Amino acid sequence: MPSSRPLPERLDTLVIGAGMSGIAMGYHLKQRGLDDFLIAEKSDGFGGVWRDNRYPGAGCDVPSHLYSFSFALKPDWSRKYALQAEILDYFESCAERFGLGDHLRTGLIVRSLTFDESEGRWQVRFADGSQTSARVVISAVGQLSEPFTPEIAGLTDFTGPVMHTARWNSSVKLDGQRVALIGNAASAIQLLPEVSERARELTIFQRTPNWIISKPDRAFTAFEKWAFAHIPGWQRLYRLGSFLIHELRYSALVKGSLASRFTLWSGKRKIATGIKDSKLRAKLTPDYPPGCKRILLSNDYFEVMQRGNVRLVTDGIARVLPDGVETANGEIVPADTLIMATGFVTTEFLPTLEVTGAGGGSLREAWGASPRAYKGVAVAGFPNLFMLYGPNTNLGHNSIIFMVERQAEYIADKAGLIVDGGLKALAVRPEAESRYNADLQTRLSKTVWAGDCPSWYKTADGVITQNWEGLATGFACTLGRRDDADWEGV
Incomplete structure (x- = not known):
C-alpha cells in the first residue's frame, strides 16, 4: 500500500514511475543504503504497463521465469508465458516484500524538473501544484507508458465507445x-481471439503486416512447480x-x-501453411525482413484471421464517421465500437516532462528528433539525472528485466557518489x-532494425533510438566496466 505521509x-532521490523499472530501482537503492527516496506514480499503485494494460489476452512474450527479477524468483508461475493479472500480482508482491510501499506516493504526475546549479538539486513540480527538491532524479517511466492515438479525421465524431488497449x-x-x-x-493479436468470439463482426484495419512465430506456451505441471520450489538451484538453472x-x-x-535467412524462410512457410486464401495470404505477408519490426508470438492468429466474422482491411483509413469508418477507397465499414491498438509514444522519451538542466538547457531541445544517452542512462548537461529503460536499452531477443537490473545497479552506484560521496553534481x-552513441549507431547499422520498414524502434530520420546492439550480456559488460574518466563531478 502507498504511504499516506x-x-x-x-x-535525496526521486524515482518517477512505479512499474517494473521503479521497483527494481527501489530495491537497489535500498541495497545500497540509499533509503531517503520517494517513488512518484501517476496511477494508484505499482505495476506500470501491467497495471494499465488490462485488455483481453494481455500477456508477456518473454517466458515467465525470465521475465522476473533475479532477486525475487517465483517458483509457482502458472504457465510458461504468464498473463497480465499474474504478472501484476508478481510485481505488487515484490514491492510489498521489499518494503517499497512506504516510499510510494500515488496520483503524482511530474510536470517539470529544473536543475538548481547553486544547490546541486532538482526542483520538481507536480501537476497538482505541489513541489519537492531532490539531489538525484531517476526516470523509471519506461518506453511503453504513453498510449499513442493517431490523428484520424472524424475520430471525435464517432458516437460509440472508443478505447485504447492501454486504457x-x-x-x-x-x-x-x-x-x-x-x-x-x-x-491486437493478443485480444483478437476473445474479441472475435464475442463480436458479431470484427474488422481489422492493418497498416503493415507482421512476422508471426509460434508461442511455446503451456501450463506448468504441479511437479514442475514443486521442483522449482524445492530442488536447490533448479529454478536458477532453468x-x-x-x-x-x-x-x-x-x-x-x-x-x-544465416539465422536471419532461416527466420525468413520459416516465417514464409508458416504463412503459406497457415493461410488458405491466396488474397488474405498476400495481405498478411510482410515485405521486410523479420525483426525489422517487432516479431510477434501467437499460436492462433492465422486461425482467427480466417474466421467467418473477421475481415482484414488494408486500404487505409480516410476518416471515421459517427457510425463507422471510411476507407481510402471510399468503402464505408459500419461499426458500433472502435478499439485503438495503436501502440505507444516510444521514440520521444519523457514526452510529458519539461526538463531544464545546467545552464538552462532544455532536454527536449538537446535531443531534438533523436533522443540519445550515455549507456542509456545519462545525458550530458543534465547532472544528477538518470534514466531506466532509456534510449538504446530495449531488446528484440531477450528479457528487458535483465537490462533494467543492470541499469539499476549502475545508477545506484552513481547515486551513491552523490548522496554518500559528497558530490554536488x-x-x-x-x-x-558522443563517442558512445557514434559507435553504437555504427554497430546498429548492421542489424535488421536499420532496414526499410516502419518501426517504433527508430525515429522518422532513421536513427535507431530504442534498441541495444548486441547480446544482453554485452550490455552488462558495458555497464560493468569502470568509466570514471567519462564522468565529471563537482
Whole structure:
C-alpha cells in the first residue's frame, strides 16, 4: 500500500514511475543504503504497463521465469508465458516484500524538473501544484507508458465507445457488436481471439503486416512447480537455460546472417501453411525482413484471421464517421465500437516532462528528433539525472528485466557518489556521450532494425533510438566496466 505521509520538501532521490523499472530501482537503492527516496506514480499503485494494460489476452512474450527479477524468483508461475493479472500480482508482491510501499506516493504526475546549479538539486513540480527538491532524479517511466492515438479525421465524431488497449474499459459491450480494430500488432493479436468470439463482426484495419512465430506456451505441471520450489538451484538453472537460448536468437537480428535467412524462410512457410486464401495470404505477408519490426508470438492468429466474422482491411483509413469508418477507397465499414491498438509514444522519451538542466538547457531541445544517452542512462548537461529503460536499452531477443537490473545497479552506484560521496553534481562528459552513441549507431547499422520498414524502434530520420546492439550480456559488460574518466563531478 502507498504511504499516506505528506510529500517531503527535500529528499535525496526521486524515482518517477512505479512499474517494473521503479521497483527494481527501489530495491537497489535500498541495497545500497540509499533509503531517503520517494517513488512518484501517476496511477494508484505499482505495476506500470501491467497495471494499465488490462485488455483481453494481455500477456508477456518473454517466458515467465525470465521475465522476473533475479532477486525475487517465483517458483509457482502458472504457465510458461504468464498473463497480465499474474504478472501484476508478481510485481505488487515484490514491492510489498521489499518494503517499497512506504516510499510510494500515488496520483503524482511530474510536470517539470529544473536543475538548481547553486544547490546541486532538482526542483520538481507536480501537476497538482505541489513541489519537492531532490539531489538525484531517476526516470523509471519506461518506453511503453504513453498510449499513442493517431490523428484520424472524424475520430471525435464517432458516437460509440472508443478505447485504447492501454486504457481498456471492461464495461464496454462487445457481444453481438460490430467492432472496428485499428492496428494489428502486439496488443491486437493478443485480444483478437476473445474479441472475435464475442463480436458479431470484427474488422481489422492493418497498416503493415507482421512476422508471426509460434508461442511455446503451456501450463506448468504441479511437479514442475514443486521442483522449482524445492530442488536447490533448479529454478536458477532453468532460468539460465532460458536466458542463454534467448541470447542465441540475437544472431537472427543481424543483416545477412544465416539465422536471419532461416527466420525468413520459416516465417514464409508458416504463412503459406497457415493461410488458405491466396488474397488474405498476400495481405498478411510482410515485405521486410523479420525483426525489422517487432516479431510477434501467437499460436492462433492465422486461425482467427480466417474466421467467418473477421475481415482484414488494408486500404487505409480516410476518416471515421459517427457510425463507422471510411476507407481510402471510399468503402464505408459500419461499426458500433472502435478499439485503438495503436501502440505507444516510444521514440520521444519523457514526452510529458519539461526538463531544464545546467545552464538552462532544455532536454527536449538537446535531443531534438533523436533522443540519445550515455549507456542509456545519462545525458550530458543534465547532472544528477538518470534514466531506466532509456534510449538504446530495449531488446528484440531477450528479457528487458535483465537490462533494467543492470541499469539499476549502475545508477545506484552513481547515486551513491552523490548522496554518500559528497558530490554536488555528477554529469557525463559530452565527448563521452558522443563517442558512445557514434559507435553504437555504427554497430546498429548492421542489424535488421536499420532496414526499410516502419518501426517504433527508430525515429522518422532513421536513427535507431530504442534498441541495444548486441547480446544482453554485452550490455552488462558495458555497464560493468569502470568509466570514471567519462564522468565529471563537482
